[in-house]
Amino acid sequence: MSNLAINGGKKVFEVPANIPSWPPVYEDTADEIREIYLSHAWSFYGKKEVEFNNEFAKYTGANCCAMMANGTVTLEVAMQALGIGPGDEVIVPAYTWIATGEAVVVVGATPVIVDIDPATFCIDPAKIEEAITAKTKAIIPVHLYGSMADMDKIMAIAKKHNLFVIEDCAHAHGGEWNGKHVGTIGDVGSFSFQQSKTVASGEGGACITNDEALGEKMGRISHIGYQYAAKQGQASTPPPIGLICHNYRITEFQALILLSQLRNLRRDTETRAASAEFLREKLNAIDGITVQEKGRCATLQGYYMLGVRIDSDRLKEGITRAEFAQAVNAEDAPVSTGWGNLMNRQKLWSVPESMYRIESCAVAERLATKELITIPLQWLMCTREELAKLAEAFAKVAAEYIR
Secondary structure: OOOOHHHOOOOOOOOOOOOOOOOOOOHHHHHHHHHHHHHOOOEOOOHHHHHHHHHHHHHHOOOEEEEEOOOOHHHHHHHHHOOOOOOOEEEEEOOOOOHHHHHHHHOOOEEEEEOEOOOOOOEOHHHHHHHOOOOEEEEOOEOOOOOOOOHHHHHHHHHHHOOEEEEEOOOOOOOEEOOEEOOOOOOEEEEEOOOOOOOOOOOOEEEEEOOHHHHHHHHHHHEOOOOOOOOOOOOOOOOOOOOOOOEOOOEHHHHHHHHHHHOOHHHHHHHHHHHHHHHHHHHHOOOOEEEOOOOOOEEEOOOOEEEEEEOOOOEOOOOOHHHHHHHHHHOOOOOEOOOOOOHHHOOOOOOOHHHOEEOOOHHHHHHHHHHEEEEEHHHHHOOHHHHHHHHHHHHHHHHHHEO
16 A cells, blocks of 8 residues: 555645636626625615526526525525425435525425435435325425436426425536426426535525416515515515515625626536546446446536445445545545535534434435545546546555455
8 A cells, every 4th residue: 555645655646636716716707896896786686686587597498586695595485485384394315415404494394304316316216205295295306416316207206296396406507407407397496606516606596497476486585575676665566465585685796706607607517527427437447436327317417526436345444435535635636525424414404303204314324424425526627637647546546445
């Protein structure tokens, strides 16, 4: 093992890879931000907010888009608009960020946590069907890292049992399933624009839908009851009685930043998809390593990260997934180990056990705690030469750590 950089050997990357900083920034956007600052018009259905709503709806093929403060309240608003609340159950995947499940709790419903597909790391449709009860009201599939949940199977289950489908697209901007942009297949698509996301504005989110009445309702819920594009203090019509509304507004600064990134989304999504395919071929050739499969019907796969599975049964005695990742990092090839646990076991999960139900989640537990290594989004914007070296770093470590 003296060959490994972590033990003093020569690094694969003698010169650090040119990994781009994230989020991307543009000089002309910086100039426009100054203009907004000097305009004194920073929020409340401003020109840029309305423009982004229109442009993102057009880009995704949705009829409506409602920007919001972040990608957690988007899930809450979607469920509230669909009438989901106390006494209802919502099926969610075991491996996802805590927001997916906690949003269900916030609206008063019960998250039902089910296992994932071992190839895509997304919710397993067979496990959804097994978990449905008379109380089930909705499914929240998460398009995770570099894959998509099987929307054909999920929509068939939803139709059979009369369930709503809210697509959690926080990782999937730009992705298409059979030519349809993610988020337009279910009843609502929820997006996050948090600092690390594929399209990012520090914080922010949006819901898209093809149902105009539902879009109007989500806009009102997130905008303290105002109708779409209203001026402050000029509500022409009130929200329906009983529709409890919130202040989840976004600012003109965020909308402008997002517009600048949206202009490059198609090009960058195609670049990342091609890079992922290059890495998938290289890494799948390494014994004991399997790359997360893209969506079964992905005509364009969006990427937030690329998931890599290390077969824990093949690791040499005493070697862990964390040590494998550390050894790859020592080659100056930065990777991560994801969230490290199931959604309901992550450090920030604070929901009492009495407020959720968990089914058997053996696949997700093994992946999350023993096998997953994630390749950050920025790598997928690197050169082929750099990607080949990244694969070389994995192969170098695998030769020493996998039997």
